[in-house]
Amino acid sequence: MLTIFTLLGITVDAVLCGGFFPDLSNLTPNINVKPTLPALPNLNIFTRDCSKDYKDEFRRNLYVFSTNLYKRVAGVKENHFVLSQYSVWRELSAFAENTEGEAQKELLEVLHLPEESCVREKYYNAAKNLERNGEDVTLARKRVFASTRNQDSSWIDFAKRYELFDFAFIQGKNTEDALREVTKAVDASWLKAEHVKDKKGLLVDKMDFTGQWYYGFNESETKEEPFYDDSGKEIGRVNMMKINTKVKIAYLPVLNSKIIELPIGNDKRYRLVLLVPIGRTTVSDVIRLLPHTIIIDIFDNLMESAIALPVAIPRFEIKTEIDELRDLLKGLGIDKVWDDKSIDGVYQRSTLRLVEAGPRAVPAASPLPGLGIGQALRTGLAAAVGADFVANRPFMFGLVDEDTRTCLLTGAYSKPSLI
Ligand SMILES: *[C@@H]1O[C@H](CO)[C@@H](O)[C@H](O)[C@H]1NC(C)=O
Helix, strand or coil: CCCCHHHHHHHHHHHHCCCCCCCCCCCCCCCCCCCCCCCCCCCCCCCCCCCCCCHHHHHHHHHHHHHHHHHHHHHHCCCCEEECHHHHHHHHHHHHCCCCHHHHHHHHHHHCCCCCHHHHHHHHHHHCCCCCCCCCEEEEEEEEEEECCCCCHHHHHHHHHCCCCEEEECCCCCHHHHHHHHHHHHCCCCCCHHHHCCCCEEEEEEEEEEECECECCCHHHCEEEEEECCCCCEEEEEEEEEEEECCEEEEEHHHCEEEEEEEECCCCCEEEEEEEECCCCCHHHHHHHCCCCCHHHHHHHCCCCCCCEEEEEECEEEEEEECCHHHHHHHHCCCHHHHHCCCCEEEEEEEEEECCCCCECCCCCCCCCCCCHHHHHHHCCCHHHCCCEECCCCEEEEEEECCCCCEEEEEEECCCCCC
């Protein structure tokens, strides 16, 4: 039986997110411990109304899964990576629809999917159509289930209808032929023979994101500058992009971090949220403490700063290939599905590239008055935190869909390079 945690979680989260600051009472203190669901009374006797809107619940449950997977991936990728939990969630949820018993129970629990299939379909609908390409944003995504076995066609149709994955039937052949076919289906040139050898079914997905800012950075303002580690030691150089703009910015006392959001796309349909720790707090500290409440909800309670603030972030491109997903998912509690032998590998490659480009310049702002407490008050920031946002030390980021506030990509940056 699935516990009711996901159901109650909504109410609890909603209350906790009513204030500015995330609650830290339900942290997972040790990331190596398999997360256990809190013991709550089983309220499954209540059936749920399938005509209701479940978008918000979907978003919150996806967030919990995303946070758990983020912690695992950060560990193996040394805090420098980009990851699309959203995609992993979608492809695995298809397997929740094609398994039963223990295997299904594990998937429902770890993915935070509801027990009622009609509510799950509401989630799948909410997850659709969040990635819209245009001249301003390129979002190239391929997500394929490549199988050497023929699969039930009504299940494949279901997966296609909700865009959970595309199906590629790889006819029983040698490793080399199979690799060629999988690579073609996913456009996944990074896969090697060892990824495919003796495998029955592979989930492979690929996401390349590059977008233009709503307000472009001025290229002639970009300067090569040092980048530091968490202890303040210079560890490399970056091309620092600069802009002076009114932004949503906040200080999170519980994480001792500054957080900012910058709109992306002509219609601001995406935003990049960046989080930089302050003082002795490290990115690892923040990741360890990362609450299951939605940090971006904070912004619903925040106004833009009243005046333009200097913002500096490195030009960056991160490309991450994750081969260990199956093991990381095992660590989260998905174990049985690999036994049934229709699927035995999960691979992902994500790329995020952000440079200065943007179609419009920031409108001329009134000149910055001298720094001081008065200004700090007007920006809404604690005076000690200053009145700017400079990402010249390891930071975390998330790419969020504006409509549904779903995280499409998340990651961390801690290995500087000049691009
Ligand atoms: C970009 O910066 C340069 C140098 O500071 C400046 O001369 C130029 O006017 C700026 N361009 C725009 C569009 O603001």
